Amino acid sequence: MRPEDFSADSPGRVQKVLGSGFSYWAFIPDPLPPKLDYVDSLVVALGEANRAMGEFSGLLAGSPGAELLTRPLLRKEAVSSSQIEGATSEISDLYLFEASAESSGLPEDVREVSNYLKALEYGLDRIKSLPVSTRLFRELHAILMKDVRGGHAYPGELRTTQNWIGKPGCTLNEADFVPPPPEELNRCLSDLEVFINSESQIPPLVKLAIVHYQFEAIHPFVDGNGRVGRLLIALLKTSWGLLNQPGLYLSGYFEANRLEYYSRLRSVSFDGEWNAWVLFFTEAVLEQSNFGKRKLRELMNLRNDWTQRVRSLSSSLPMTLIDHLFENPILTIPQASEKLGVTYVSARRAIESLCKNGILTPQDGSKYAKKFIASELLEMIK
Numbered sequence: 001m002r003p004e005d006f007s008a009d010s011p012g013r014v015q016k017v018l019g020s021g022f023s024y025w026a027f028i029p030d031p032l033p034p035k036l037d038y039v040d041s042l043v044v045a046l047g048e049a050n051r052a053m054g055e056f057s058g059l060l061a062g063s064p065g066a067e068l069l070t071r072p073l074l075r076k077e078a079v080s081s082s083q084i085e086g087a088t089s090e091i092s093d094l095y096l097f098e099a100s101a102e103s104s105g106l107p108e109d110v111r112e113v114s115n116y117l118k119a120l121e122y123g124l125d126r127i128k129s130l131p132v133s134t135r136l137f138r139e140l141h142a143i144l145m146k147d148v149r150g151g152h153a154y155p156g157e158l159r160t161t162q163n164w165i166g167k168p169g170c171t172l173n174e175a176d177f178v179p180p181p182p183e184e185l186n187r188c189l190s191d192l193e194v195f196i197n198s199e200s201q202i203p204p205l206v207k208l209a210i211v212h213y214q215f216e217a218i219h220p221f222v223d224g225n226g227r228v229g230r231l232l233i234a235l236l237k238t239s240w241g242l243l244n245q246p247g248l249y250l251s252g253y254f255e256a257n258r259l260e261y262y263s264r265l266r267s268v269s270f271d272g273e274w275n276a277w278v279l280f281f282t283e284a285v286l287e288q289s290n291f292g293k294r295k296l297r298e299l300m301n302l303r304n305d306w307t308q309r310v311r312s313l314s315s316s317l318p319m320t321l322i323d324h325l326f327e328n329p330i331l332t333i334p335q336a337s338e339k340l341g342v343t344y345v346s347a348r349r350a351i352e353s354l355c356k357n358g359i360l361t362p363q364d365g366s367k368y369a370k371k372f373i374a375s376e377l378l379e380m381i382k
Contacts, residue, residue, distance in 0.1 A: 001025055001164075001178050009272030012217070017162070017181045026162070026178045027269055029217040031191040032210055033202055034274055042279055046203055049282040052289035053205075057243050059296055068326045069299045070247035072381040073292060077249035078117040081230045082109065084255045089113045092330075092378060099330040099371060112148045119143040120231055124246055127239045132196050132232070134158075134189045137220065140231055144224050153222035158185055163222055177269065179219035188218045196236070204242055208233060209281035213268050230254070248292050253284040298380055299326070309357040317342065317350035322359065329374035330363075 003014040003025055012029040060066045072091075079091045087109040094117070097110045119140045130136055142156030160182050164175035172178065180188055192214050200207055215229045230251050238246050254261045257280075264280045267273035303322065310318040317340055324331070324339045331339075337347035351372055354360040363371040 001027070001175050005270055007271045010270060011268065011272050011274070015181075022173075024162070024172045024178060026181050026184075027217065028180045028184050029188065029214055029269070032195040032214055033200070033207075034210065034272070036202075036206065036274055036278070039275060042275055042282075045279055045282040045286070046205060049205055049285040049289070050203075052286050052293075053242065053248060056248055056289040056292045056296075059293055060247050061244050063296060063300055065303070065323065066245065066247070068323055069296055069303070070245070071327050072299065072377070073247055073249060073295060074120060075117060076381055077234065077251050078113050078120060080249075080255040081227055081251035082113045082116055084230075084251060084258055084261070085226055087112055091382060095328050095330045095378070096371075098328050099332065099335065109148070112144075115144050115146060115148060116227055116231070119227075120234060123231055123235045124238060127235050131193075132235060132239055133193050134220075136235075137189075137215075137228060137232075141221050141224055141228055144227055144231075153224070158182075158189075158220050159222045161222070163219060165219075177266065179217060185218065185220050189220060192218065204240055205282055205285060206278055208236055208240075208242075209278045210274070211236065212281070213265055213277060216265055217269055247296075248285075248288060250281075250284045250288050252291065253287050257284075295381065299377075302376060302380065306357075306359050309359065310353065313353055315350065315353070317346060318353040318357075321350050321354060325359075325374045325377060329377040330371055332371055 001014075006014055006027075010027075011034050012027050014025050014027055017024055017026050060070070063069055075091055075094055079087075079089065079094060082089065087107070089107040089110040089112075093106045093110045094113050097106055097114055122143055123136065123140055126136060126139065138156045138158070145153060145155035162172065162181055163179065164170075164172050165177040165179075166175035170176075192211070195214075196211055202210075212229055212233055215232055216225060219225045221228065234246065234249055237243050237248060260280065264273070264277040268277050303326070306322050307319060310322070313319075320340060321336060324336070331351075333344060333348050333351060336351055337344050340347055340350065342350075351360060354374075355362070355372065359376075360372040360374055363373055
């Protein structure tokens with residue numbers, strides 16, 4: 001990274017940092033907000049994204065058992081955000097890991113995906129009592145990085161050394177981008193906190209987009225910055241009241257357009273291309289809102305279909321167990337026993353009823369299977 005790579009419109013300064021016998025250049029972003037040009041295309045895109053997000057929120061509010069129906073979307077977010085960073089685990093791997101509490105036979109990074117899910121659930125609860133702040137960033141990072149690759153990278157601690165972004169094996173002076181040196185972190189994060197929690201006339205989706213950029217530009221942790229930054233998007237949508245309840249997540253769009261995602265963020269730092277980044281971000285909101293609406297309707301229809309299949313049964317346990325399948329469509333008889341609060345025998349009978357009605361199937365096709373899978377639901381959310 002060289003100073004001459006940055007245009008006059010770059011929203012920050014490039015500073016020479018002196019080390020012990022060496023020097024390098026680092027980028028320090030200016031405090032938010034930047035000057036934005038609300039061109040017609042951006043205004044139109046914001047209107048479409050807000051309308052789609054409102055429709056999603058309205059559908060969610062009018063859906064019986066909405067919290068239940070959004071659980072698969074929450075897990076989809078955990079998988080997509082982790083895949084952006086190179087994880088290979090699929091949502092079925094996450095469900096299998098949750099069902100067995102062990103990663104044997106599963107991708108090594110499945111625990112990372114599980115940690116992302118835990119951090120997201122923790123954050124959604126934590127923002128009820130704690131403002132979005134550096135303290136929260138650190139708490140999320142501690143959960144995210146526990147017992148995983150990069151877990152050596154001081155979970156929950158701001159970095160005290162310089163990090164950089166570039167090709168694998170590149171040196172600091174060969175890096176594509178070098179974020180602020182450690183001594184600048186507290187000031188940068190303090191400025192970001194103030195902006196996040198202050199009243200603003202900036203449209204909320206624009207504010208959300210520029211907050212995400214700023215966090216990624218600061219890169220406050222040794223590892224895990226991308227995932228914490230995407231967690232921040234989900235938490236702020238809820239904290240700022242953009243949605244009545246969580247359920248809309250953007251990582252699926254970012255993962256599907258990964259190269260453009262990185263390119264748009266980079267173009268802000270080097271050339272001040274705020275409009276292109278905000279437009280990309282609003283497209284993500286629009287697409288994921290429409291995706292969310294489709295999936296919610298599919299999930300609602302599936303739940304209604306399943307309840308119709310078991311409505312005539314004398315026992316209410318199969319009906320109750322259906323709702324638990326939306327949390328994890330893979331389960332064992334002991335887990336069903338625990339969730340239903342009944343004996344092993346009663347749980348087995350409930351599972352057998354769901355198998356007879358085509359809702360569950362044994363994992364290995366035998367009657368003695370240890371795990372049972374709701375394949376319709378699993379396929380729907382892949």
